[in-house]
Amino acid sequence: MADQGQSTERAQEEATSASPRGLDRRIEHVVILGANGTMGYGSGALFTRAAPRVSFLARSKEKAEAGLASAIAQVRSATVARRVETGSYDDLEARLADADLIFEAVAERLEVKRPLFERVDACRRSDAIVATVTSGLSIDALAEGRSESFRRHFAGLHFFNPPNVIVGTELVAGRATDPAILEFLERYAARELGREMVRVADRPGFAGNRIGFKVLNEVAQLSEEHGPLLMDRLIGPYTGRALPPLRTIDLVGWDVHRAIVENVYANAPDEAHASLALPAYMRTLIEAGVLGRKSGRGFFAKEGERRLVLDPKRMEHRPIEEIELPELRFIDEIAALHRVGRYREAMRCFAEAEGEHASLARKVIAGYLSYALHRVGEVCEQLGGIDRIMAFGFNWAAPGLLLDTLGARTCAAMMREAELPIPPLLEQALSSGRIETFMDPSITNQGRYFVAG
Amino acid sequence: MAADVYILGGYQTDFARNWSKERKHILALMREAVQGAMSATGIESEAIEVAHVGNFAAELYCMQGHLGAFFVETDPAFSGLPTGRHEAACASGSIALLAASAEIEAGRYDLSCVLGVEQMKTVSASEGGAFLGTAAWYELEAKGIDFPFPKLFGKLGDEYERRYGLKDEHLAAISAINYANARLNPNAQTRNWYMNQDHAEARDEYNGQVGGRICLSDCSQVTDGAVAVFLASEKAAREYARGRGIPLESLPRIQGWGHHTARLRFVDKVAESASSPYVLPHVRATITDAFTRAQIPDVSAIDGIETHDCFTTSEYMAIDHFGITPPGESYRAIEAGEIALGGRIPINPSGGLIGAGHPVGATGVRQLLDAYKQVTGTAGGYQIEGARRIATLNIGGSGTTSVSFIVGR
Numbered sequence: 001m002a003d004q005g006q007s008t009e010r011a012q013e014e015a016t017s018a019s020p021r022g023l024d025r026r027i028e029h030v031v032i033l034g035a036n037g038t039m040g041y042g043s044g045a046l047f048t049r050a051a052p053r054v055s056f057l058a059r060s061k062e063k064a065e066a067g068l069a070s071a072i073a074q075v076r077s078a079t080v081a082r083r084v085e086t087g088s089y090d091d092l093e094a095r096l097a098d099a100d101l102i103f104e105a106v107a108e109r110l111e112v113k114r115p116l117f118e119r120v121d122a123c124r125r126s127d128a129i130v131a132t133v134t135s136g137l138s139i140d141a142l143a144e145g146r147s148e149s150f151r152r153h154f155a156g157l158h159f160f161n162p163p164n165v166i167v168g169t170e171l172v173a174g175r176a177t178d179p180a181i182l183e184f185l186e187r188y189a190a191r192e193l194g195r196e197m198v199r200v201a202d203r204p205g206f207a208g209n210r211i212g213f214k215v216l217n218e219v220a221q222l223s224e225e226h227g228p229l230l231m232d233r234l235i236g237p238y239t240g241r242a243l244p245p246l247r248t249i250d251l252v253g254w255d256v257h258r259a260i261v262e263n264v265y266a267n268a269p270d271e272a273h274a275s276l277a278l279p280a281y282m283r284t285l286i287e288a289g290v291l292g293r294k295s296g297r298g299f300f301a302k303e304g305e306r307r308l309v310l311d312p313k314r315m316e317h318r319p320i321e322e323i324e325l326p327e328l329r330f331i332d333e334i335a336a337l338h339r340v341g342r343y344r345e346a347m348r349c350f351a352e353a354e355g356e357h358a359s360l361a362r363k364v365i366a367g368y369l370s371y372a373l374h375r376v377g378e379v380c381e382q383l384g385g386i387d388r389i390m391a392f393g394f395n396w397a398a399p400g401l402l403l404d405t406l407g408a409r410t411c412a413a414m415m416r417e418a419e420l421p422i423p424p425l426l427e428q429a430l431s432s433g434r435i436e437t438f439m440d441p442s443i444t445n446q447g448r449y450f451v452a453g
Numbered sequence: 454m455a456a457d458v459y460i461l462g463g464y465q466t467d468f469a470r471n472w473s474k475e476r477k478h479i480l481a482l483m484r485e486a487v488q489g490a491m492s493a494t495g496i497e498s499e500a501i502e503v504a505h506v507g508n509f510a511a512e513l514y515c516m517q518g519h520l521g522a523f524f525v526e527t528d529p530a531f532s533g534l535p536t537g538r539h540e541a542a543c544a545s546g547s548i549a550l551l552a553a554s555a556e557i558e559a560g561r562y563d564l565s566c567v568l569g570v571e572q573m574k575t576v577s578a579s580e581g582g583a584f585l586g587t588a589a590w591y592e593l594e595a596k597g598i599d600f601p602f603p604k605l606f607g608k609l610g611d612e613y614e615r616r617y618g619l620k621d622e623h624l625a626a627i628s629a630i631n632y633a634n635a636r637l638n639p640n641a642q643t644r645n646w647y648m649n650q651d652h653a654e655a656r657d658e659y660n661g662q663v664g665g666r667i668c669l670s671d672c673s674q675v676t677d678g679a680v681a682v683f684l685a686s687e688k689a690a691r692e693y694a695r696g697r698g699i700p701l702e703s704l705p706r707i708q709g710w711g712h713h714t715a716r717l718r719f720v721d722k723v724a725e726s727a728s729s730p731y732v733l734p735h736v737r738a739t740i741t742d743a744f745t746r747a748q749i750p751d752v753s754a755i756d757g758i759e760t761h762d763c764f765t766t767s768e769y770m771a772i773d774h775f776g777i778t779p780p781g782e783s784y785r786a787i788e789a790g791e792i793a794l795g796g797r798i799p800i801n802p803s804g805g806l807i808g809a810g811h812p813v814g815a816t817g818v819r820q821l822l823d824a825y826k827q828v829t830g831t832a833g834g835y836q837i838e839g840a841r842r843i844a845t846l847n848i849g850g851s852g853t854t855s856v857s858f859i860v861g862r
Contacts, residue, residue: 049647075647076659082651167645194636194645242474340526341481447485448467452476 034106045071050192151176168393237451240397250298339452373423397449400439459690463682464489468810486679498530507549508814542588544849546817547856569818606764607665617781625653635804637834642810678812709747711739824860
């Protein structure tokens with residue numbers, strides 16, 4: 001009897017997921033696991049936009065309540081509470097009984113996530129979707145040992161922080177993920193949650209963090225010789241980003257940075273392997289509790305009214321006014337052109353600027369482009385996917401946008417100047433003689449990423 | 454019979470952007486809209502014969518006047534181009550459009566670019582609120598008052614309440630619909646904001662009162678934005694159509710327009726309308742003039758409206774002033790779902806000023822471009838199915854300067 005029951009259930013489930021009805025499924029109840037964490041409450045608030053019931057679960061009901069309070073403060077609406085119930089993992093089985101979507105956002109460690117998934121597997125409804133917000137752990141590794149039904153309904157849904165502001169979202173399939181589930185999640189998140197969805201491969205760091213943290217880490221490496229203040233100025237907002245690289249690392253946290261680059265370094269050796277090695281000074285300082293903004297000290301710090309900056313060689317902070325930056329007239333010129341919307345001329349100025357500092361800035365940007373274009377076919381099928389996640393997830397000028405603004409030949413010349421490999425995609429475009437635009441103009445306004453400063 | 458004025462398309466900047474955070478000059482906004490409009494239409498800079506700029510208060514927000522001259526800076530080919538700037542508070546964009554279309558009707562020019570622009574995030578909310586106060590009679594209605602405009606449009610709600618009765622839940626529904634529509638518009642400022650009917654009805658720390666009955670959710674936004682459109686004579690439109698292998702008839706025209714200016718002070722307007730069933734009769738006359746010029750009987754000939762919802766009360770007023778309901782019964786259209794996307798007469802499919810944003814001098818031009826998108830079936834996610842004729846209503850001050858266009862094919 002039991003067997004028969006299971007196989008009937010299987011047949012029904014398969015009929016649901018294989019037919020177009022799979023796309024019509026309704027999400028009435030979402031359960032958030034780890035609702036007290038930043039990604040947990042942020043995502044939870046987002047789901048209340050679309051689902052009538054969202055359960056916030058954490059290790060204790062008090063923690064879940066705290067998550068709800070944070071969710072309300074984040075989206076600035078007390079109405080979030082009308083759609084949210086809170087509870088602890090003690091209630092897991094009862095809460096999952098009628099859950100349509102189970103969204104996992106617990107600590108970013110395999111050994112924490114896996115046992116929770118085992119419990120979920122044992123009590124989830126057989127057609128319930130399970131999504132993880134992991135920012136780079138392997139979807140297949142997370143699903144290891146789980147039932148076939150679980151694995152078919154399991155996918156990565158990687159929101160960036162804070163999800164109410166940053167809309168770029170990575171959708172990651174495991175080997176066993178049902179394509180109909182993926183398609184459903186893609187449409188649901190785009191239509192109901194306002195997400196810009198990008199399908200990415202189950203590779204370490206997926207697409208955004210793989211490429212983004214490569215650049216961040218290289219800047220951290222270079223700051224050992226050149227200092228954080230100069231590096232953040234050289235790869236500053238004028239190169240196409242809202243926040244300079246080292247201030248970004250301070251914001252996301254040094255420990256998070258370490259977890260991401262170590263994962264990529266260990267599991268995805270590539271042509272730029274060395275640039276993903278965590279600088280030794282960062283490793284030492286993390287052990288000493290330097291974690292960026294959340295610990296009060298990172299590349300930058302404040303001591304009362306005094307603004308401090310890290311000296312990576314001595315591994316100590318110094319008053320910012322003691323650091324004398326060289327004259328960087330080319331950056332001022334570029335910023336002045338950005339300010340009036342002359343982005344192409346500005347970036348021509350970037351390509352042609354003379355001196356060691358301009359070369360250093362070009363080396364990092366060329367490294368970004370070379371690395372991103374090498375990843376086409378590995379992390380995303382097309383450059384468009386990488387462009388969209390760098391724009392909508394990182395708020396950076398996308399590789400395709402920089403290629404179009406600088407010109408493909410100029411970008412190739414920048415790569416040669418920095419002794420970087422020319423990616424096949426660029427090689428082909430150049431040798432065909434027919435260089436079309438790389439960036440889909442509908443993806444973004446051209447100028448928004450070039451900040452005049 | 455006036456000569457036809459065609460619309461050849463245009464470009465809107467993303468109203469969610471904060472150009473001060475990008476550390477940009479207002480010229481960058483203007484340049485993106487003008488260059489974007491040229492790429493969107495394939496019109497070359499050399500073909501443009503004249504330009505009109507709509508802008509409310511760059512002197513205050515950006516310490517910069519003479520914006521007509523800044524148009525020339527948006528492309529190297531524009532040196533020598535005749536240009537000018539027009540101001541009528543929040544109706545500045547429509548006044549620029551009226552001037553451009555009058556020139557085309559008069560046969561002076563065949564192809565005109567109209568650019569509406571405002572950069573507002575250069576100052577704090579309260580400072581900006583005071584600047585907006587100059588759209589009223591500043592000395593009598595705004596001086597020394599925090600956020601004078603929400604208070605004035607709160608009074609519009611109070612007047613409705615006095616004459617006909619008004620429930621806040623209907624204003625909340627207007628807000629919720631505009632925010633919901635904005636989610637479908639990739640250029641809308643609030644497309645990712647957290648909003649729903651419950652929130653719009655809430656009266657708490659997250660939806661505080663701004664002035665009188667006006668709460669945060671009743672307000673349009675402080676927005677940086679620019680929009681450019683091309684207006685053309687039949688001659689230029691014919692050439693444009695031939696170049697693209699499309700029939701002239703497929704290009705939208707301005708079929709009708711209305712334009713009236715009431716007395717400045719809100720109390721004077723209300724006193725004058727005491728014997729009228731319409732709270733703002735000059736707004737009503739603006740709309741009926743546009744209908745008459747378009748040779749249409751009434752609102753039943755319209756497929757959708759882009760109206761001036763600077764506050765929910767102004768959209769509430771627009772519903773009966775357009776004749777969707779008898780005067781004072783706007784709530785009926787709201788309750789019946791008529792003004793939502795998919796309803797009988799959708800209002801602000803773009804999200805309007807509340808959802809899409811309100812860069813003051815750009816709004817009238819944005820409305821016309823959205824009307825163009827609707828009737829050419831290019832509005833994407835916020836398309837009104839089968840739309841052939843759209844009306845706009847753009848208002849400066851507390852119902853002071855009103856302009857309406859009827860756009861159709």
